[in-house]
Amino acid sequence: MEAEPRDLLSDLPDDILLHIFSFLQVKDILCLRILSTRFNKTLCTATPSFCFSDHYLHPHNCSCTHIFDFMFNTVPKNRPHALIINRVSFSCFCNKPEHRNLHKQWIIQLFKLKPSMFYELSLDYDLPSIFTSLPKFQSLKVLKLNMNQLHSVNMLPQMKLAALETLHIKSIYSLNGLLGEWISQSFPFLKHLFLQKIIIWAVKPDFTIRSSSLVDLVIHDLRSPIPVRIMAQNLRTLSCFIRERVHEYNTKFVLESCVPNLQSLTWVGRRVGVDLETLKNLQVTTNPRFLITRESKWDVLIQLFQAIRSARQLHIDTDVLRQWMRRTIMGILEESVSLKNLSHLQIDVVG
Amino acid sequence: MSSSVEAITVLSSDGDEFKITVSAAKLSKPLNWMLEDVCFSDDCDEVPTIEVNSKTLVKVIEYCEKHAPRANSGASDSDAEELKKWDIEFMKMDVKDILFHILMAANYLHMEGLYDLACQTAADLMKGMTVSQIRKIFHIKNDFSSEEQEQLRRQHPGCSFD
Known part of the structure; x- marks a missing residue:
């Protein structure tokens, strides 16, 4: 002992x-x-x-x-x-x-x-x-x-x-x-x-x-x-x-x-x-897990997020997926807020 | 997006495989998050590693499995009493060095109940003890110079040393 x-x-x-x-x-x-x-x-x-x-x-x-x-x-x-x-x-x-x-x-x-x-x-x-x-x-x-x-x-x-x-x-x-x-x-x-x-x-x-x-x-x-x-x-x-x-x-x-x-x-x-x-x-850090809604776009986002997780585990390059994800988040942001003057946007996904 | 599996498999830091039921894993926030993500779906065969050694993980899982039914459904007072007794027995079996691994693991796995229980147990070991008794129990080396020691003694006349 x-x-x-x-x-x-x-x-x-x-x-x-x-x-x-x-x-x-x-x-x-x-x-x-x-x-x-x-x-x-x-x-x-x-x-x-x-x-x-x-x-x-x-x-x-x-x-x-x-x-x-x-x-x-x-x-x-x-x-x-x-x-x-x-x-x-x-x-x-x-x-x-x-x-x-x-x-x-x-x-x-x-x-x-x-x-x-x-x-x-x-x-x-x-x-x-x-x-x-x-x-x-x-x-x-x-x-x-x-x-x-x-x-x-x-x-x-x-x-x-x-x-x-x-x-x-x-x-x-x-x-x-x-x-x-x-x-x-x-x-x-x-x-x-x-x-x-x-x-x-x-x-x-x-x-x-x-x-x-x-x-x-x-x-x-x-x-x-x-x-x-x-x-x-x-x-x-x-x-x-x-x-x-x-x-x-x-x-x-x-x-x-x-x-x-x-x-x-x-x-x-x-x-x-x-x-x-x-x-x-603006740099947006968002965690899709918190953002689950019935709206279809979020579902796409969640699927993308999961795809990135799987890809990472299999050591596959996730760049394309990440770009997709950013575009989807951008789309959601544009719908909810007006970002007319935004010249620089960086989105990080945490989770 | 959690899959329909009932138990998940995790690796300890020693590389051993452990099964833990989904309801028990939910007691830990990080494990719960993993469950919500894709880590345990059927098409993913990578087993996540938990940075806890096998000896400790056995105890942590034992605690989770015992507490899971109550945490998930809410139970009567008599059950709570019984669980409290079980907790005391559970901590009794531990030699001191595993207690500290459990402390670290409960902190790392964000398991409030186990963390409090382990801290309480460690505190109970110190309670009412003299300074030299505590040093002996926990193998704490006295690294004060004799002047410092003397000064601290004078500042704390209420403390018993031997």
Whole structure:
């Protein structure tokens, strides 16, 4: 059984190690730092993060006291570069009534505790009031907020986080439609924006994201009755995953000349809902598997895709097939969008 | 476009052939994608290779076959209880080195259930242990200098060493 005493645990990549740690209690995680430089590094330097998960935060095994101890004694002494609060919400935190209030206090305390020392904050927590605390997190580079359930939130109109480069927002109801303006004005150096499960309530003629720093934008299930206008001079990649069967919201995206540097567009959804009237340079990455419809052209495309796969396996040259495929995709694109001014089009097929 | 076959054949990284039922293969995202593509249609006789060694693949397939019926149909609570017990037994049989191969394989094959189970098992081995016990269990070499070690000890007074 025992072949050689090889240290396989230390060979694991950081993300697997961190996932293992997420099943441990805070006090156990902290002790792991003393094991070896590899562990000290994973926990403090390379991926400096602390993960809390709800696995041990249930009523039978409440570790609220450890978390308090961690927050008020360990964190100020050790100064983590990142704090990842993972999968914690009131419903699964701890059911002891006397602890419930403490949780709220704990979160509030967390924001009081010099939040300027965090570079990354992931909050998977029903805490809409986080938005009012955000201006304190001036050192944040990465901010990931998942409200778990749809929440209408109050955005502070005049806040600024100058260091922020990556923003993920999930499950938000923008009742006053201010989300676009908030993103446009609050993060002057934002590079990566990820929006998921966002519902816009219409009060304005359009929902605009305006940013000169934005490089890539991923939109996953955004429902808006008004056109979504993206004005980003430096945007390189845009990926839209639009859910089907949402008839009441036929979200339309207006890009026009606002994204002169767009190089890659990934569109997953039945109809390409992008207006590309003046776009000059476009590289479409499409995965036909996601685009299956009853329309015959797509069937042709799928057959072509399969033919390429088979040909590749038999080591047959696929150039002719690929050209065919591009032409078919072109045909589909031309039907759905107007590409009058397009001078250069490159289509890559992934899968 | 998946074909009507009920089981597929895959190769391990050691080159051995393994059969896995379609419903079990669906637990893995990459395998599921392969199924949707043409990899397993009748006119294609190339067997795809999975970068997992034979010893590990046997375990992974065993897990898939056990969990497939529930994942595909949804089962009663009593079944879920039984499955949980089975999971615990399943992980018990593992010597430590195969556990890490299973971790890597579950991560590589995008099998959430198995990945969580394996991570949980690894975490359970560390829980409540002293630093030197963990080092012994996982063969972790202490590569700190004595000053660093001393400093870390001072920073973490709550940790037990021996």
